[in-house]
Amino acid sequence: MLQDEVGKCISCGFCESVCPTLPASGYDLWKGARGRVIMGHELVNAVREGKAGQLDISDSFYSCLDCFACLQVCPAGVNAGVVSHLARSLIVERQIKENQNPYARMIVAATMKYMNPLGVPASSDNWAEGLKFDQDSPDLLYTGSMYQLMAYTGGLNRVRQMAGHRLSKMMAGIIAGHPSAIRVSTSQRDRSFQKQLNNSLRNIVRLLQAAGNHFSYLGPGEPYPGTFIYDLGYLEEFREYANRVYRMLKESGARRIITVDPHTYDLLKHTYPEYVEGFDLDVIFYADLLSGLNISKIDRKVVYHEPCHFVLREDSYSVPLTLISRAAETVMAPRNGKRNKCCGGPDELIFPDLSEKVSNERYSELVATGASEIVTACPICLANLSKEKKTRDMADLLAEASLR
Ligand code: SF4
Ligand code: SF4
CATH class of the missing domain: 1.10.1060 (Fumarate Reductase Iron-sulfur Protein; Chain B, domain 2)
Incomplete structure (x- = not known):
């Protein structure tokens, strides 16, 4: 309490x-x-x-x-x-x-209506085109649309900037009552970043398959897991929403869920069981399935920015660091592990200016290590720390080091 x-x-x-x-x-x-x-x-x-x-x-x-x-x-x-x-x-x-907060009400209303917080249409979710999945497998790859959404958040903030503070706050209140209006912002997506994000998702699939895994996939327009609804405190809505998502996952025949980002992993693993009666799915992070990968070290120095969910919660999770260290010489920022510093991402939709200041500071610390690349294991960190094209997803580094 x-x-x-x-x-x-x-x-x-x-x-x-x-x-x-x-x-x-x-x-x-x-x-x-x-x-x-x-x-x-x-x-x-x-x-x-x-x-x-x-x-x-x-x-x-x-x-x-x-x-x-x-x-x-x-x-x-x-x-x-x-x-x-x-x-x-x-x-x-x-x-x-x-x-x-009006933006919180807007995000919750859009998520309840579209099963993703920005009303992104399923038709634009084409990252998996041409990839083959094993639809009979009890393992299900669940992206939770987190990578896909990152190409759109900047667009929403651009609309907010154009409208100014007072008007955009008023608009958020209106959209909360009429969530379909949020779709205006989807035309502002960052297409080049979307290509990069789609490629990271494809690399995750290729890495998992190269390591000998078989798994199914729900297809375009997968539901978002509801992280924001929970984080923003709309717990009754979250209960209803989590049960909807759970039914979809169960109807696919899945017994184990392979997640690809720390937020979805944490929510499904630790929060869903509290809100979904009889929750009986195993939940893992995809990096756990990559031990069989043949990784050759690249001649490069990288700095790993750890996701807060992996190091500042009760249990620390270091499998991504182990894999990244096998792929390249890896250094850490001065604040890491239990002293880790957030990228500012969770504030991006509600307080974009504050989020940017936090991410600028973290970015400077990471660059000051002298590494030529910043590597992340979370699409939100990737989106917030993507400046000057120095930042890339762990999956892209691992693909370069193992799938040549
Ligand atoms: S560290 Fe912060 S929250 Fe904890 S006792 Fe001190 S002031 Fe209170
Ligand atoms: S933003 Fe500040 S108050 Fe909130 S969890 Fe992080 S350290 Fe604690």
């Missing part, structure tokens, strides 16, 4: 030293970890007194990246990311309209 989590805080401020949104916001206390915990207190008290609508607090919680860097340094075991999630959930549950 929110009250229990904020009640542990001893106000030491250690968490502020690692929270990426604090410096990116110009040291706005309320967009830092300790400020979020203080705001959590305020919210609990205001709800108790029936005055939550009078608080101006929502940006504090919605701007949190849910990276969990704060938890790693907190002597009292407080997780300001969890505080932010609980606060967003409380705002939704108590229907505190004044504090609900």
